[in-house]
Amino acid sequence: MKETFSNYREGYAALDLDAGFFRPDSILARDFSVLVAATQFKVHKGSQKCRWLDLMAGCGIRALRWGLEAAVTPIELKSSLKGFEIWVNDADFVRSSLIERNMKSLLEKEITLVLKSDLAEVLLAKAFIDKCFFDFVDLDCFGSPNHLIQPVIKALAFDGILMLSSTDARSPTGHDRLAAIRSLSASARTHPAAWEIAIRMQIASVARQAWLLGRGIEPLASFSDGGRAFRICVRLKKGLSEQEETQMGFVARCEKCGAQSAQPLVKLRDWENCNCQNGKKSLAINGPLWLGPLQSENFLVKTTKLQKELSIPILESSKKFIDRLKLDNGLPLFSWSSNELARRVPLDSPPPLEFWIKSLKAEGYNASRSAVVPGHFRTDAAVGELLRICKGKFIKGFN
Ligand SMILES: C[S@@+](CC[C@H](N)C(=O)[O-])C[C@H]1O[C@@H](n2cnc3c(N)ncnc32)[C@H](O)[C@@H]1O
Known part of the structure; x- marks a missing residue:
């Protein structure tokens, strides 16, 4: 019997913990999971069958918070919770009595x-055989x-939502290239926006498995907590959207001059030379990865509206983080580090992100702050333009 600690509190949940795995600082992902659940619960209006699964539940905290904070019905609809199921699973049998106690x-x-x-693997296979969809x-x-993506999609209802976490930070960021081939069937190279590349590769893994089953995907939200874990939230549609396959491709970056380019798989051809004397000799190519949007603004607006309406008890820092995600759907695709560009000019310290965004917009480019990688902005301007703008302002001053 493991030692237990009483009365850990998070959101409306008060629960016991044991010596098994639990990370209090992963609260952002749990807060977000509650908002996703609440948004889906509202869509189902408690009037239809709705079934949620916390597949690797640990102490059960997510499922408990879903039930307390997301499954909220007006008093007059109380009976509607009857068609509603929460499944809580963890393979570690030793934790089952703790989970049972926590769910009371x-x-x-x-x-x-x-x-x-x-x-x-067993739960998902049984659910599929029994036609019990989540x-x-x-x-x-x-x-x-990644080994569970196909079984999990098979057990998801049409338009079901999958919140997926990966704590494999080495392979998708170019630090273990062989592992990336095994796990993602992808070329993973180091990149200043490695967190975003990792997320895009994870979405690509889901897309591949979904497409094999004739299903389509819609990324609803994507983020990393500090580069330690990569979290994606994806809707699994009944079928693919028009031209959905064009969102799969490669991103190349010249390791000498920093120039970035991309190609969708559907139009794959030779890479063009970049403007430095290395031509294309120094290209580091990442992919296949997802080239499309990373967030659905529409979905995030709904979640934040609902959070206010129901006073769902998430942290202020989580609210602010989701507000930032709302402003960055992940496009334009190329993410730039202000630090890296400052080194290339060269400047002693990087210009503020507001400088980049204001100056680029003034020249007619798209530009916005990245919510995925701290200290990064997105733009459709090429590296030569970025350096020209920065040098010009450096001479004139950054005001
Ligand atoms: C990262 S922890 C889960 C943490 C939890 N979701 C939370 O928010 O605190 C992963 C859990 O998965 C369980 N686990 C590992 N492999 C599993 C498998 N194949 N099937 C089911 N559970 C598994 C472990 O016992 C562990 O509790």
């Missing part, structure tokens, strides 16, 4: 709880989740 307060809400200690699955595993 949900029983008072008449939520149907299904507690399991199965290997995820509307929302949170898959928060150790390392890479």
Whole structure:
């Protein structure tokens, strides 16, 4: 029997912890998971069957918070919770009594709880055979989740939502190229926007498996907590959108001059020379990866509106983070580090992001702050233009 610690509090949840895995500082991902669940619950209006799965639940904190904070019905609709199920699973059987104890307060809400200690692979296979489909699955595993993506999609209802975490920070960021080939079937090279590249590769993995099953994807939100974990939230549609396949491709970066370019797989041809004397000899190519949007502004607006309406108890810092995501849908594709550009000018210290955004917009380019990589901005301007603008302002002063 593991030692337990009582009364950890997060959101409306009060629960026991044991010596098993739990990271209080992953609260942003749990806050976000609650908002996704609440948004979906509202769409279902409690009137239809709705089934959620916390597939690798640890102490059960996500499922508990979903039940307390997201499954909220007006008093007059109370009976509607009858068609609603929360499944909580963790393969570590030793934690099952802790999970059961932690879920007690949900029983008072008449939520149907299904507690399991199965290997995820087994639970998903059984669910598929039994035609028991989930509307929302949170898959928060150790390392890479890629071996579970197809089984999880098979167990997701049409338009179901998958929240997926990967703590494999080495392979998609170019620090273990062989592991990236094994896990992502991709070329992963170091890049100043490595967090974003990792996220785009993770979305590409989901897209590939979804497409094999004839399903389509819509990324709803994507972020990294400090480069330690990569989180994506994706809607699995019944079929592909028009030309969805054109969102899969490669990003190349010249390691000498920093120039970036991209090609969708559907139009793949030779890479063009960049303007430095290395031509294309120094290109580091990342992909296949997802070239499309990383966030759905529409979805994020709904989640934040609902958070206010229902006073869902997420941290102020989580609210601010989601507000920043709303302003950055992930396009234009190329993310630039102000530090890197300052070194290339060269300048002693990097210009502020506002400088870049204002100056680029004044010259007719798209430009916005990246919500995915700190200290980065996005633009469709080429590196030569960025350096020209920066040098010009450097001579005149950055005002
Ligand atoms: C990262 S922790 C989950 C943390 C939890 N979601 C939270 O928010 O605190 C991963 C959990 O997955 C469980 N696990 C590992 N492999 C599994 C598998 N194949 N099937 C089901 N659970 C598994 C572990 O016992 C562990 O509790």
